[in-house]
Amino acid sequence: MGLTNMCQNMSELIESYRDVLPVCQTGMSTHAKERLMTQPGTETNPLRVAIVGAGPSGFYVAEHLLQQQDCVVEIDIFDRLPTPYGLVRGGVAPDHQKIKSVTKAYEKTALHPRVRFYGGVEFGTDLPLSLCRRLYHQVVYTTGAQTDRQMGIPGEDLQGSHPATAFVAWYNGHPDFRDLTFDFSHESAAVVGVGNVAVDVARILCRTTDELAKTDIADYALEALSESRIKEVYMLGRRGPAQAAFTNPELRELGELAGADVWVPPEEATLDELSQAALDASSDRATTRKVGMLNDYSKRDTADKERKLVLRFLVSPEELYGNEANRVTGMRLVHNELYATDDGALRPRATEVFEDLSVGLVFRSVGYQGVPLPDVPFDTRRYTIPNQKGRVLDPETSQPILGEYAAGWIKRGPSGVIGTNKPDALETVRCMLEDVQNGKVLTPDTPSPEGAEQRLREQQPLYVSFADWQQLDTIEVEQGKSLGRPRVKFTRVEDMLSALNKTPAS
Template sequence: MRHFAIVGSGPAGFYTAEALVKAYGDAARIDIIDKLPVPYGLIRFGVAPDHQSIKAVSKRYEKVADEAQVRFVGNVAVGDAVSVADLRDLYDAVIFATGAPHDRTLGIEGEHLPGVIGSAAFVGWYNGHPDFADIDPPLDGAAAAIIGNGNVALDCARILSKTREEFAGSDIVAHALDALEASNIRTITIVGRRGPHQIAMTPKELGELGHLSAAEPYVDVPDFPDASADEALDPGQRKSVTHLRDFAARAHDPKPKSVRFDFFARPVRIEGDGRAERLVVERTALNEEGQGVGTGEHYAIPASLVISCIGYQTPRIEGVPYDDKGGRFANKDGRIDDQLYCVGWARRGPSGTIGTNRPDGYDVAEQVSAAMPPGTDGGKAGGTGLDQRLSAAAVRSTDFDDWRRIEQAEEAAARPDAPREKIVRHADWLKLLGH
């Protein structure tokens, strides 16, 4: 029998468990360990609440969790409740699927002013992550600036722009829905240091901005190269740029809110008297390598809320080598060291889609099965040993049946137009379970 620990219960973790089940059959036991009492990671706390079709992939993960060889072990923080050394002692291999939940810093003056929020915190706030339930983003001002030209920036802009009615069918948490309905923000500026051809926004997400009932998207026509240059783009990027060109050309309806794309703008500093009031940027131009370089022209964008969407990094865990530059675990093709592997964003950095994590998981499972062929026995204690150590440390873990009880309670508490009302406090999850 072989015993494996997967640290992290998001997409990468479940795809890896799925691959290990296929590789080993009944000859393995797999524990998916998460610091939170509930599973699914990015699906629950990162995917936008109005993108329920994407969240439906959790049904596939539920089937993995129901496999006899797989166990969900929630409410266990690796590095706190148990150490990496403990896991290496108990399991034949430890696979980190912790994602990249920490915001990268902007590195500019004023980024620590009240009103400046990383996208992980803002997304976590409206998605009900317990670490961010109380951040109370300032929505009392008239303007917000979003730094970044990827899909997360689009998500943040869209969430700030929607009416309460447009959230029907979503699982946005009640505290965020009420705050957004009362928001005074009327202008949302999406700031990118390069131009329309360099965005990392997908067509579907961009297209959604053109169908908001109370907000209108604006793009400046001079920001585009000649239309003939679009032919050199790959098909997906070309569709995205076409959306931007349509926004620039459309006859704009008068609406209460506007979403403005400010291309060729490099954030320089954030200013304000005790809180964020404006984002100062420098106008840029593309050099021969396609990078945005400063022109010396500066101007200010009013913003009492500044959301930084410039990327994420994996949190460090004692005992796991780290790649400072990449913001992820130091690894070669997913292998960190003997017994230690990583998958997903913890391996690659924050890139790709949810589906990109599947080949990652299968690749590492193949490496593990090659190093430890099915039918061999490593003599490890596995989950039995973990339970003993958790009991000795007075740590109460949760299992998948506990998650189903939480899920049922959330569904029962849902608004009439919502699939669930998420419980957002760690203590409330445990109270529900009688822990």
């Protein structure tokens, strides 16, 4: 067949094989074919994407986009902090180094030639949405759930009552939280909640200094916790053992602490009739193992170690009370019972049984919520960005806003583990590619890496590149080697910039 005939038959070939063409070019109508030469996603006109938030969800969005071999994508990842990886750096417990190894995959993504990282750039100020629309075809919000929910009880604001998020960020060296102080001079502390974050908090409070000294916990936190006088830590769950949100590996680890015994009151380790019936009907092996471990803990001798960790169930704080100095000295607990709702779910309700618990330090870990971004719709009831499968919705029309997307906890709420964000990101990316295919993208006037970099230098000249981060990473790791630690973290932004020889203009 000659070249002329091949060209004449090209339209028929495209139509015949459109089901196997790349995502960015499939299902083309006549109008779409006419738009093909200007549609983003080609070598000459790459799809320019901004990802706001450099945590797991942001990197999973980037990874999925880069896997579209026939849709050329250029990605800029932004974070308010100079350091990438979000909660993997600032949220994963320092004694869980294995979990942090997931950053190796994120690093591979960040080093891709079509990806750039801009740290120390704050969305809304350094990077207004109006500027994003001039630089990118699509914007993805992956900012997570940055704050905690309150218990809504009297005394919650007393000194010594803290959100777990603040404590976790503090011991992980987050620059925004490094200057907080926690009073470890008391003998008893309570953690309200029985999720994995609550377990992390309780475990860190119970670790010995020798155990913590082998981790990448912030230096100031290591020093403060080494002087802790805490002898007893309570974890408080409002429902029963079968409904506890912590995972089995986390629970098992509590039974292996070098300096703390774990114990459950036998009457609270025993399932109520409704929970037992539900477990029997479901044949849930994971929950069965969880309940079995808790029963084993209820039979343990707890006189051997310096500290004691007590797991409580079917209790809720009703009030925190304090002294003349406005400091927490204890809490009033109400005992709960479970009942079945119309849809079969088991919910707690208060009884007439109360008890007082003497504690001088309280951490609430009862859920997390997202915070609004400037000029971006926000659902104040769900504390997420309103969306449909990742497409950001206009709250007035409930229709997708052109070019804006969300992924991760800011999209669906704080649920799942790190890996849960990967399929969530894929759902969003599929919508993004479908919109590219249908020509539903922004029309930036400066759609190039060079143009974006120039504008960002004007907005924030002290931004941190991924090469800069690698330099900081090397310094942290080298500082840790002599101490037998994974790393010694920078915990001040100014120290990071100083190490990179970046100084504000005079």
